[in-house]
Amino acid sequence: MSEPDRHLPPAGDADAEKAITAAAAGSASFDQIGAAKALLRATRYGSLGTLDSENAPYTSLVNVATDIDGAPVILISRLALHTKNILRDSRVSLMLSHVGGGDPSAHPRISIKGRASLTTDENSRRRFLARHPASAGYATFADFGFYRIEPESAHLVAGFGRIFSLRAEAFMTDLTGAEAIVAGEAGAVAHMNEDHADALELYAVKLLGLEPGAWRATGIDPDGLDMMLGDKTARLSFPKAAGGTSLSLRGVLKDLAQEARRVA
Structure with missing residues (x-):
């Protein structure tokens, strides 16, 4: 029976540091890629850095989700200063962190550098609203749009x-061959929520x-x-x-459910 923490699991407002610990569990060297992915996939909000009209840095708070490949997705209004900044200069930074008790600087965080652009992709929209259902109330407003940050x-x-510097391809999810x-x-997420709620728990x-x-599923990717x-x-x-196939994904989820049932 495998140890639970090899799954890099924990991810909540007070649990990201456990994800970092899990990333290193059982290995001689720290798994910075696993730690980066855990923070990226688990964090629901972050600090967005943009450049204003005077080329000065401006930072704001945004809700965050991820596309299936791990690229951050945000929902912002054209009336907001950060959106005006992006439309003028697409360069952004995004800091993700889960700050718990004690010294905030002792907790893990990741700063992502990239470019933000408006997206009309339905999957980006669906994944964001699954992570932030309350945002559905204003997501259809004319001034709001979904923006994908290309790390x-x-x-x-x-x-x-x-402390590590990482290239985007190191922490993004490779979708080569994963078209299915x-x-x-979307169907797999709905199926898990409707028919396999017991497995999710x-x-x-x-x-x-x-x-x-x-517990409900909000997204599935090859990783x-x-x-x-x-x-x-x-x-x-x-x-x-x-x-790369739905059949292989189903097999992985089935194996994990069987493993979970064997855990005392």
Whole structure:
């Protein structure tokens, strides 16, 4: 039976540091890629840095979700200063962190550098609203739009002596050959929520060590499964990439459910 924490699980407002610990569990060297992915996939809000009309930095708070490949997606209004800045200069930075108790600077965080652009992709919209359902009330307003941040690099601070510079391809999810999973993701998420709610709770409780409850899936990609319970998030990283077909994804999820049932 595999140890639960190899799944890089925990991800909630007070649990990101556990994800960093899990990323290093059982290995001689720290897994900075796993830690970066855990923060990227689990965080629901962040600090967005843009450049104003005087080319000076401006920082604002935004809700965050991820596209299926891991690119951050935000929902912002054209009336907001940060959106005006993006429309003038698409260069942005996005800092993601879960600050718990004690010294805030002791907690893990990642700063992503990239370019933001308006997207009308329905999958981006669906994944964002699954993570932030309250945003549906204004997502259709004429001045609001979904923006995808195309990462170029990232700076990860995961604790004392654990500081890394990463290229985007290191922490993004490779979708090469995964067309079937991308095309079927919406259906797979709906299927898990409608027909396998028991498995979702098993994943959360038995594999991730989280509280029981009506966990729901918000997104699936070749690397893992995103879940939520209220405002709490969880990331179940697959032991290996799910491959390129819906059948292979189904097999991974079935194997994990069987593993969860074996956990005492």
